[in-house]
Amino acid sequence: MTHADPASVRPRRFAPQGPLKGRIRVPGDKSISHRSIMLGALAVGETRVTGLLEGEDVLATAAAMRAMGATVERTGEGAWTIHGVGVGALLQPKGPLDMGNSGTSTRLLMGLVASHPINVSFTGDDSLSKRPMNRVITPLSQMGASFDASEGGRLPLIVRGASPAVPITYTLPVASAQVKSAILLAGLNTPGKTTVIEPVPTRDHSERMLQGFGAELTVETREDGARVITVTGEAELKPQVIDVPGDPSSAAFFLVAALVTPGSDVMIENVGLNPTRAGLVEVLCQMGADITKCDERVVGGEPVADLHVRHSPLKGIVVDPAIAPSMIDEFPALFVAAALAEGTTTTSGLDELRVKESDRLSAMATALVAAGADVEERADGLVIKGTGGVPLAGTRPGFEVTTHLDHRIAMAMAIAGLASGDGVMIDDTRPIATSFPVFEAMLDGLVA
Structure with a gap:
């Protein structure tokens, strides 16, 4: 970086x-760019993306998915193809995943890894290494993953995925699209229904894109305004054509x-x-x-x-x-x-x-x-x-x-x-x- x-x-x-x-x-859009690469890497077949943000954060996500078995290639300015490995088929990376400055990459990928039978080490730059990850570690631990983190739940840290992971119902203590997304991504490879309740609605790119890739996902709004999002594992994702x-x-x-x-x-x-x-x-x-x-x-x-x-x-x-x-x-x-x-x-x-x-x-x-x-x-x-x-x-x-x-x-x-x-x-x-x-x-x- x-x-x-x-x-x-x-x-x-x-x-x-x-x-x-x-x-x-x-x-x-950075949020959509991250998710298009991650979900494309979990779909079986070729996902094509145009308009992808080619900043360092998104490139860190691309490198991480390559390290776990997907083929992620740039074909032109903002144009990329991803050949995925399928949900449940992520490979053990050969070395630590360097997330640079990207908190989104880190938290969402922690979710992906949490329900796969692999151990992954995450590192980052000085800024990212000061950011707390406990808000993601807590729910993912309830699903069965285990963590070796630096003091304060910070990077560098190791995620040991659970296989099979345990479905949970989790109410977000603080509004965070990253925490919500991490849990839903973990739920893709978890038998049964994984549910996130968010008292305050946050950006919903993960829900829209998961549905677009064919995941069985429902969103309900309660009378008190809270959103209840449920994903059914073990999902089979279909490749998509995405214009970011x-x-x-x-x-x-x-x-x-x-x-x-x-x-x-x-x-x-x-x-x-x-x-x-x-x-x-x-x-x-x-x-x-x-x-x-x-x-x-x-x-x-x-x-x-x-x-x-x-x-x-x-x-x-x-x-x-x-x-x-x-x-x-x-x-x-x-x-x-x-x-x-x-x-x-x-x-x-x-x-x-x-x-x-x-x-x-x-x-x-x-x-x-x-x-x-x-x-x-x-x-x-x-x-x-x-x-x-x-x-x-x-x-x-x-x-x-x-x-x-x-x-x-x-x-x-x-x-x-x-x-x-x-x-x-x-x-x-x-x-x-x-x-x-x-x-x-x-x-x-x-x-x-």
Whole structure:
């Protein structure tokens, strides 16, 4: 992974360069890209994928599935074929699986391995090795898998799969699509019915894609709003043809960039607008954003549209914490929008942001304050008093934003730099490659 060598650090200053104009197409959705490779590797036959995100995180998933017996090949830009081994037929890898910076790869693959008769060692970079895995270890242990983890349930760790695994009914203690998905993936090779109850709905790409691949999966919504998802093992998955829509988490940075940069007019094509992922667009529109959905359509079971966004004066709001799961990765971008809005924006219910690639609440508060924003950090959110559209006052002399190897901190503060007085210096842009390798080139193209 590119982060390993400190000698290759790539700092960059992002400064105002005028309005953003043009049409762009952001890379494929990261969540769907991960799952298309994993499920393709468990189907018997050839799965073809176009629009795959070719960032480091997804490439880590591809390498892991190769190591466990699947044939995963790139046939063109964003075009891949996967020849799967079948559910229950994953092979013992010859060495540790290096997950780089990818928490999604790690947690979902822990689920896959948990119900196969193999032992797998997972490693990762410094950032990933600080992230807790106990939330996945707990339910998978109930299914019969065993774990040798580092202190605090962290990487490096070893998963010893159970054969046969035991079906469980598990209520998620915290909203997490990754934990839900890990349990459902383990359930694919578990005799009987494995059920996950999520009190707060989270992104549902796993459910949609499992059904698309032919798994017997049901979703029911209770009167209290909780979702009950049940998968029946031992599943036989059928290969699919998948066109991955654009990643709304990647589109988020360009939405905000255009909104806060005067004179901007940008069309972002082919953005996935799954209801469990579209919270940011809703919140920005509540703040007064000029965003138009064009050519709304459904591709591969996922709602998609082109988003036309123009510079807009934004107003601060109180963000409903109930919407947080549908935009959890987009809050760094929203914090930048709030810093340029008129009035105060208050966010809460964001405890999950403290255990992402970095503590995103603390990292964004520190970075925005240094850039000239008025930010109060609370236990579960930020309170941001916006400038009313006035450029951020500028960083302290010699200050660099510390990204903590977090791609979203780097991209969010790059956007803040466009709406600042003197620009924002990012300590290292390399982490951006984990999810959005062409981010800088695309941003520079819109400015040009």
